[in-house]
Amino acid sequence: MPVKVAGPRIYSSIKFAHLAHGANLTHRASNLYINVTPLVDLMTVLVTFLLMVFSASGQILQAAKGLELPVAAQQAELQEAPIVMVTSQGISVIIQDQHSSMPQTKDVATIASLLENPPPTMMIDSLLETLKSSAENIKNAIAPLKQDGKGGKGYTKDQILACQREDDKLPAVIKGGVKIICPDGLAIVQADKLTDARIINMVVNTARQAGFEKLLFAVKYQATK
Amino acid sequence: MGGAVGTGDKKSVNVDLNIVPFIDLMSCLTAFLLVTAVWVTIAQLDIQPKGRNRNPDQMVDETEKIVLSILIQKERIWVGQSRINEFVPIDRVGDGESAWAQLTTTLTDIKASTFFAERSDLELAAESLNDENKVIYQDIVRAMDISKGIGFTDVGLTDRDSLTAKPTL
Numbered sequence: 001m002p003v004k005v006a007g008p009r010i011y012s013s014i015k016f017a018h019l020a021h022g023a024n025l026t027h028r029a030s031n032l033y034i035n036v037t038p039l040v041d042l043m044t045v046l047v048t049f050l051l052m053v054f055s056a057s058g059q060i061l062q063a064a065k066g067l068e069l070p071v072a073a074q075q076a077e078l079q080e081a082p083i084v085m086v087t088s089q090g091i092s093v094i095i096q097d098q099h100s101s102m103p104q105t106k107d108v109a110t111i112a113s114l115l116e117n118p119p120p121t122m123m124i125d126s127l128l129e130t131l132k133s134s135a136e137n138i139k140n141a142i143a144p145l146k147q148d149g150k151g152g153k154g155y156t157k158d159q160i161l162a163c164q165r166e167d168d169k170l171p172a173v174i175k176g177g178v179k180i181i182c183p184d185g186l187a188i189v190q191a192d193k194l195t196d197a198r199i200i201n202m203v204v205n206t207a208r209q210a211g212f213e214k215l216l217f218a219v220k221y222q223a224t225k
Numbered sequence: 226m227g228g229a230v231g232t233g234d235k236k237s238v239n240v241d242l243n244i245v246p247f248i249d250l251m252s253c254l255t256a257f258l259l260v261t262a263v264w265v266t267i268a269q270l271d272i273q274p275k276g277r278n279r280n281p282d283q284m285v286d287e288t289e290k291i292v293l294s295i296l297i298q299k300e301r302i303w304v305g306q307s308r309i310n311e312f313v314p315i316d317r318v319g320d321g322e323s324a325w326a327q328l329t330t331t332l333t334d335i336k337a338s339t340f341f342a343e344r345s346d347l348e349l350a351a352e353s354l355n356d357e358n359k360v361i362y363q364d365i366v367r368a369m370d371i372s373k374g375i376g377f378t379d380v381g382l383t384d385r386d387s388l389t390a391k392p393t394l
Binding site for chain 1: 244247248251252254255258259269270271272297351352353356359360361362363364365366367369370374382383384
């Protein structure tokens with residue numbers, strides 16, 4: 001068998017006419033086109049979906065070191081409100097300023113200092129100050145809206161209606177199986193599942209004193225077996 | 226994808242769009258968002274401004290009705306009813322699952338009784354003394370979860386000293 005020089009002539013020995021055609025034998029350009037349009041479409045849709053998921057829950061699901069939510073079987077959709085985040089390291093408050101699109105985070109205390117020297121009044125002073133100003137801002141923002149009965153300033157009409165019904169001591173608004181709670185006096189506690197109950201008691205007591213009588217505990221939903 | 230600009234052919238004006246960087250960007254962005262997206266369902270448990278707190282101005286007069294109280298300790302869960310002054314201790318042994326099951330049973334029986342058939346409120350407190358006798362937040366949530374599942378949707382979280390019915394140890 002004669003020795004032949006290796007090269008594109010390898011195709012000449014394989015009966016694939018559509019591949020061999022133009023393999024330097026006919027001097028025509030042979031370009032293999034990959035249709036990337038479906039790939040681009042898929043990527044665009046996937047990125048859009050993930051951005052929507054990320055941005056919709058980003059304010060509530062802020063990743064924090066030392067924060068793993070406890071698990072519960074009761075399922076009720078989480079409503080937006082100021083968040084008191086309790087991690088294994090410290091306590092911070094996340095407030096959505098109506099004049100800014102980005103929420104503001106303020107660290108108020110460390111867990112170690114609170115457990116080492118628990119306040120005799122069971123209230124965290126720095127947290128109390130922050131929550132008081134936030135409660136006042138919310139109250140001032142909602143008061144004119146309650147008179148008009150319309151939404152605005154980041155509050156929906158249903159939320160304002162819930163506030164009006166609360167003032168009239170009527171049952172809460174339930175829309176789509178979800179109870180709408182008036183944002184006035186509403187806050188979310190997002191705490192790590194291993195947080196000491198003493199810290200939780202302090203946070204709850206402080207929030208109540210600041211004017212947040214209604215507290216929502218953020219949990220991970222897990223259906224019962 | 227199209228011809229090239231400036232080929233010398235005056236008739237064809239094709240513009241090459243290099244989408245390779247776009248695909249690179251999309252791939253990186255997709256990978257980042259997949260990693261950082263939290264694929265969990267976040268729910269809420271609401272607590273009511275019930276129960277007495279340390280502010281004497283906000284003391285609630287509970288002498289007229291029987292109040293159901295739950296006290297969670299490291300070693301034990303107490304279920305008590307005011308006025309009757311009856312406390313049911315539930316020992317927490319092992320992983321604690323049997324205690325939660327017993328709490329569910331106890332609350333179900335109480336809910337079926339005459340006094341609480343139409344009631345949906347109860348008080349809940351957790352007593353964490355020190356690091357060795359620590360009650361964690363998950364226990365509070367678990368007790369709230371069980372209570373709401375049975376029908377006690379109006380859970381008031383408070384501290385031990387503010388419970389209407391507390392066991393004297």
